[in-house]
Amino acid sequence: MDTFFLILTAIILLQSLLALGGTLRLLRFSLRKRQTGINRYQPKAVVIVPCKGLEHDFEENIKPLLNQEYRDYEIIFVTESEKDPAYATLSKMIRQSRRAAWLVVAGQAKDQGQKVHNLCAAIDMLNTIDRRAEVLIFADSDARATRQWLSDLVAPLGDKRVGAATGFRWFVSHRSNPASVLLSVWNSSALSLLGENSGFTWGGSTAIRRENFEKLAIKRRWQGALSDDYVVTAAIREAGQRITFVPNGLLASFTNASLAELLEFTTRQMRITRVYSPKVWIFTGITHGLFNLAFWGGIIWMAVSGLRGHFNPLLASLTGGIFLLGAINGAIRHSAAVRMMAPQGANIRRNSWAFLLLGPVASLLYLFNVIQSAGSKRITWRGIDYEMLSPHQTRILHRARHRTPNDPSSKPTGKTRASVRSSTQKQ
Numbered sequence: 001m002d003t004f005f006l007i008l009t010a011i012i013l014l015q016s017l018l019a020l021g022g023t024l025r026l027l028r029f030s031l032r033k034r035q036t037g038i039n040r041y042q043p044k045a046v047v048i049v050p051c052k053g054l055e056h057d058f059e060e061n062i063k064p065l066l067n068q069e070y071r072d073y074e075i076i077f078v079t080e081s082e083k084d085p086a087y088a089t090l091s092k093m094i095r096q097s098r099r100a101a102w103l104v105v106a107g108q109a110k111d112q113g114q115k116v117h118n119l120c121a122a123i124d125m126l127n128t129i130d131r132r133a134e135v136l137i138f139a140d141s142d143a144r145a146t147r148q149w150l151s152d153l154v155a156p157l158g159d160k161r162v163g164a165a166t167g168f169r170w171f172v173s174h175r176s177n178p179a180s181v182l183l184s185v186w187n188s189s190a191l192s193l194l195g196e197n198s199g200f201t202w203g204g205s206t207a208i209r210r211e212n213f214e215k216l217a218i219k220r221r222w223q224g225a226l227s228d229d230y231v232v233t234a235a236i237r238e239a240g241q242r243i244t245f246v247p248n249g250l251l252a253s254f255t256n257a258s259l260a261e262l263l264e265f266t267t268r269q270m271r272i273t274r275v276y277s278p279k280v281w282i283f284t285g286i287t288h289g290l291f292n293l294a295f296w297g298g299i300i301w302m303a304v305s306g307l308r309g310h311f312n313p314l315l316a317s318l319t320g321g322i323f324l325l326g327a328i329n330g331a332i333r334h335s336a337a338v339r340m341m342a343p344q345g346a347n348i349r350r351n352s353w354a355f356l357l358l359g360p361v362a363s364l365l366y367l368f369n370v371i372q373s374a375g376s377k378r379i380t381w382r383g384i385d386y387e388m389l390s391p392h393q394t395r396i397l398h399r400a401r402h403r404t405p406n407d408p409s410s411k412p413t414g415k416t417r418a419s420v421r422s423s424t425q426k427q
Helices: 002-031 058-066 085-096 114-124 149-158 178-193 210-215 218-222 228-238 259-276 278-307 313-340 342-349 352-357 359-374
Strands: 045-050 073-079 101-105 135-139 162-173 205-209 242-255 378-381 384-390 393-399
Touching: 002 178, 002 242, 002 278, 002 313, 045 058, 045 114, 045 149, 058 085, 073 085, 073 114, 085 101, 101 114, 114 218, 114 228, 135 149, 135 210, 149 162, 149 205, 149 242, 162 178, 162 228, 162 342, 178 242, 178 259, 178 313, 178 352, 178 359, 205 210, 205 228, 205 242, 210 218, 218 228, 228 242, 228 259, 242 313, 259 278, 259 359, 259 378, 259 384, 278 313, 278 359, 313 342, 313 352, 313 359
Parallel strands: 045 073, 045 135, 073 101, 162 242
Antiparallel strands: 135 205, 162 205, 378 384, 384 393
């Protein structure tokens, strides 16, 4: 058995070195000086923000979107209905803002994710709102942008080889409770896949040229889909275009998750991955399965062997090496995040210890997520229960109502409607 664990830990050490290489590439990329100056690509842009409900710090997340340091842009906010709690808050903020902003009521989705449905409703309104818009930006209402976020995210699109520019999220724990801290460590591992040639787009911080969006028929590809960003990623990859990560596109997402919310969120992400990127799902299961077998299995085996009076120093050294490489990897990711998110640096540093120590626990959580996602394609997202039949087939099983049960208008009508209102125009 010692031989088995020695071979396995050696394999995991190699795997850890490869992961460390990806993180070092990300760090080097984040250290590059961002493009500045009057020649920076900055065409007319439209920011689309689908909203559902009022998450923590909703207004604080929306305010920066209305006050970007960008020459010419408008914002389209989208809600499912006027009864959505976000609608009244957005209406008030739009009235108080000088930014040209619109509020679209999309209606209920029937056979696709509500977020995707909201995005499609906004796209349908583009020509009504502004035909001159050259760039589309997608943002999430639970992420906190800086004032330079929009200009930094759009700038790489000046290179026609870039199909999309993307950011990502970094979970910041309000109270440093264990579940929120573990969520941040769990989520951070995806950063190693980002850089000049990134592995994916994240729908909460993505920019794409409008002509490219239409050329790739992304709105058509969204029909029946639950995931917006997996569809965009697939379309750009099929076209042979590049996805570029923008360091200033790494946004803080504040959380105070409970253990139940942690497990629900992470398992939901893995179930979506299973449907939209099965190869990634299988790879995740294999890598984390092997890691946990080598690390936790090795520790258990050494403990059992120790009780029998046997100790293998080589196995102990290899297992310790796995932990050390993981700690270094986590520390570098954390350091890169602090640099990329300077305004949130103090909040991020508060939990720096977790990125040194909790890597093996996060890997165990990944394995749990893979196992849990293997048995079902059903998820609950923002109060709506879905079943993902395929990447292009989504069934809505149940939805929480914003209206009273006796209100007949709360029932699906079989069609959607979109209404708009604009703020006082700037300039």
